[in-house]
Amino acid sequence: MISDRLKKTILNELKLENFEFDENTTADQVPGWDSLSHLNVILAVEKEFNIRFKPYELLKLKNIGELQNLIDDKLK
Amino acid sequence: MQFNSFIFFIFFIIVLVSYYNISSNKRNIVLLISNYIFYSYFDYRFSILLLSLTTITYFLGNFISKNNTYELKRKFLITGVFINILILGIFKYLNFFSESFVSLVNLFGFYLDPVTISTIQPLGISFYIFQSLTWLFDNYYEKIDKEYNIIEFLTFSSFFPTVIAGPIERAHRLMPQIKNDRDFNKENIKAGFYLIVYGLFRKVLIGDTIGRMINHIFAEPEYFTSFEILAAILLYAIQIYNDFAGYSSIARGAAKMLGFDIMLNFKQPYFADSVTDFWRRWHISFSTWLRDYIFYPLQLKFRYYGRWGNLLAIILTFLLCGIWHGASWNFVLWGLLHGIYLSIPVLTGQGSSFINNKINNSSTLRILSIIKTFILVLIAWILFRIENWSTLMTLVNQLVLFSSGEFVARFIKIILSYYFVSFLLDYLEIKFQTDNILLKLTPAVAFGISLIVSIIVLSYLITSDKAPFIYARF
Numbered sequence: 001m002i003s004d005r006l007k008k009t010i011l012n013e014l015k016l017e018n019f020e021f022d023e024n025t026t027a028d029q030v031p032g033w034d035s036l037s038h039l040n041v042i043l044a045v046e047k048e049f050n051i052r053f054k055p056y057e058l059l060k061l062k063n064i065g066e067l068q069n070l071i072d073d074k075l076k
Numbered sequence: 077m078q079f080n081s082f083i084f085f086i087f088f089i090i091v092l093v094s095y096y097n098i099s100s101n102k103r104n105i106v107l108l109i110s111n112y113i114f115y116s117y118f119d120y121r122f123s124i125l126l127l128s129l130t131t132i133t134y135f136l137g138n139f140i141s142k143n144n145t146y147e148l149k150r151k152f153l154i155t156g157v158f159i160n161i162l163i164l165g166i167f168k169y170l171n172f173f174s175e176s177f178v179s180l181v182n183l184f185g186f187y188l189d190p191v192t193i194s195t196i197q198p199l200g201i202s203f204y205i206f207q208s209l210t211w212l213f214d215n216y217y218e219k220i221d222k223e224y225n226i227i228e229f230l231t232f233s234s235f236f237p238t239v240i241a242g243p244i245e246r247a248h249r250l251m252p253q254i255k256n257d258r259d260f261n262k263e264n265i266k267a268g269f270y271l272i273v274y275g276l277f278r279k280v281l282i283g284d285t286i287g288r289m290i291n292h293i294f295a296e297p298e299y300f301t302s303f304e305i306l307a308a309i310l311l312y313a314i315q316i317y318n319d320f321a322g323y324s325s326i327a328r329g330a331a332k333m334l335g336f337d338i339m340l341n342f343k344q345p346y347f348a349d350s351v352t353d354f355w356r357r358w359h360i361s362f363s364t365w366l367r368d369y370i371f372y373p374l375q376l377k378f379r380y381y382g383r384w385g386n387l388l389a390i391i392l393t394f395l396l397c398g399i400w401h402g403a404s405w406n407f408v409l410w411g412l413l414h415g416i417y418l419s420i421p422v423l424t425g426q427g428s429s430f431i432n433n434k435i436n437n438s439s440t441l442r443i444l445s446i447i448k449t450f451i452l453v454l455i456a457w458i459l460f461r462i463e464n465w466s467t468l469m470t471l472v473n474q475l476v477l478f479s480s481g482e483f484v485a486r487f488i489k490i491i492l493s494y495y496f497v498s499f500l501l502d503y504l505e506i507k508f509q510t511d512n513i514l515l516k517l518t519p520a521v522a523f524g525i526s527l528i529v530s531i532i533v534l535s536y537l538i539t540s541d542k543a544p545f546i547y548a549r550f
Contacts, residue, residue, distance in 0.1 A: 035367050036352070036422060039375050039386055055376035056146065060217045 013044040023065025077117045079326045100257045111234035122198040130233040133208045140215040156212040172403030200240040208233045211247040219248040237330040243341040243361035258335030270514035271329030273526045279322030286315040297470045301481035344502040349445035351417040391415040410459040
């Protein structure tokens with residue numbers, strides 16, 4: 001399940017009114033989430049949750065569900 | 077053997093017949109043998125290099141996937157990438173770097189002889205090494221969830237439809253298809269055949285016929301007027317697109333007939349409304365390779381430097397993009413120029429260009445953006461096409477003379493005709509939402525067109541010299 005906090009952070013960064021996410025949603029399915037804005041989304045998520053990702057952890061991710069799991073693991 | 081040769085068609089028919097007349101569990105063996113026959117046709121010694129390098133890469137990829145510690149995975153990845161890049165460096169770049177270094181040293185008054193080796197570059201080396209590297213990366217990033225035996229990997233890394241000039245497939249996409257059974261399917265044969273016909277049309281009837289007209293203009297530009305040189309540059313953009321998109325369609329078609337889905341490599345690139353958009357549509361298998369395995373890791377590494385980090389990642393990625401195409405400074409500059417184009421929206425903020433602020437009508441804005449993008453790409457193609465700096469200087473000198481000559485009307489007709497046909501094909505691809513447009517026509521029409529195109533292509537192949545695929549030399 002994708003938390004409202006993560007959803008809001010991504011939507012704000014991409015300046016989207018609304019977009020329905022589920023665990024299997026991938027970045028290329030989200031309007032505006034391209035290779036250049038990817039960096040800003042990651043920085044916004046790090047800032048919002050006050051965490052730091054390793055590049056290897058991020059490059060392994062297949063979808064937003066895995067990003068949520070990674071955030072949850074970091075916050076434990 | 078080249079795709080646009082008789083020997084390939086005979087080879088391919090024999091492969092298809094033997095492939096589908098053998099039990100499905102032996103098809104990978106037939107395919108692997110076919111791959112090596114195809115590749116050895118150029119030079120059997122290159123096959124030894126391909127086999128040795130990919131065997132080492134297979135085992136290193138397995139070590140990566142079977143180790144649970146991050147540090148060990150990383151060590152095996154670095155070893156694998158190092159070995160592959162070292163081999164690529166020796167065969168493709170050693171002479172270039174050695175001569176460039178010596179020229180630099182000689183500038184400071186020293187005298188050195190460059191260390192060079194006398195060898196021909198193994199065909200498709202940049203393509204098959206980049207394809208094999210995805211096995212290492214995909215294992216490292218845990219994108220491969222099954223075990224694969226060495227036969228499956230060697231079949232993947234030498235896959236004959238793509239080994240010479242791509243599309244560069246990913247291990248996590250193509251290896252599962254190699255593992256699965258592939259039964260004879262009439263629809264696959266039909267779809268593949270139509271893609272091959274379509275690719276041959278683009279390559280032989282558009283790309284090659286343009287090549288015959290413009291090659292001598294680029295060879296001796298001093299004998300041509302400004303208008304003729306401009307015409308050659310404009311036609312080159314259509315030639316390189318149709319040559320490479322044609323090749324990719326033939327590769328996808330041949331793979332489809334064998335039961336494989338190879339990724340789309342072109343998506344109407346000259347309809348792009350920004351250079352960023354162009355790279356989403358041009359040589360997609362390579363641009364996404366660079367994005368996933370080079371740009372993203374660099375971008376994440378430099379992320380705390382803000383937009384300058386993004387900029388550095390873009391420039392480094394596009395320098396690599398340029399030099400991947402050839403060991404020559406013109407390709408480095410071509411890559412750098414595209415890197416600069418892509419850096420501008422990052423520096424200025426996207427959507428804030430002069431055109432965007434002045435034009436409100438979205439259709440007009442899109443058309444102007446497409447023209448602007450095309451001009452930028454066209455300027456970069458000049459760097460891509462030149463063979464040496466003196467040619468570039470002559471081209472520029474001739475262009476600024478603003479001379480027109482007596483063939484203006486004829487060249488305008490030629491340019492308009494080729495642009496019309498190339499853009500019509502792109503329009504039909506958009507309309508039918510596929511690059512296999514023959515498949516969308518009624519069977520009788522599609523068969524009729526295929527027959528006519530095949531006869532014309534065959535007569536061209538009989539009566540004229542076969543032009544090699546431009547990208548096959550990379």
